[in-house]
Amino acid sequence: MPKQPPMTALEAEKLLFKAGFEMIRSKGSHRIYQKFARRVVVPFHSNRLLHPKIVKQVLEAIEKADEL
Numbered sequence: 001m002p003k004q005p006p007m008t009a010l011e012a013e014k015l016l017f018k019a020g021f022e023m024i025r026s027k028g029s030h031r032i033y034q035k036f037a038r039r040v041v042v043p044f045h046s047n048r049l050l051h052p053k054i055v056k057q058v059l060e061a062i063e064k065a066d067e068l
Contacts, residue, residue, distance in 0.1 A: 004055040009044045012058045016040060019062040035065045 013023075013031070021033040021040065033040045040061045042054065050058075 004052055004059060006049045007055045007058075008047055008049060009042050010047075012042050012050060012055070015058065015062060016042075019065060021062075021065070035061075036068055038065045038068075 009031075013033075016033045019035065021035040021038075023031055024034045024039075025032050029044050031042050031044055033042065038061050040058055042058065043050070
């Protein structure tokens, strides 16, 4: 898998909404999104870049949710 581009939480949120995910709840600085049985947690911290592992989880969740 190629290296993921750096991404902020707002950019990740836009991708999730575009893929059909809904924000089901928020706790502290973390927002939880769901589409069918697939859940993704995205930490929201004032315009900081997301960790590459979080970016990978978001992109994989979008890809797998589209397969359903």
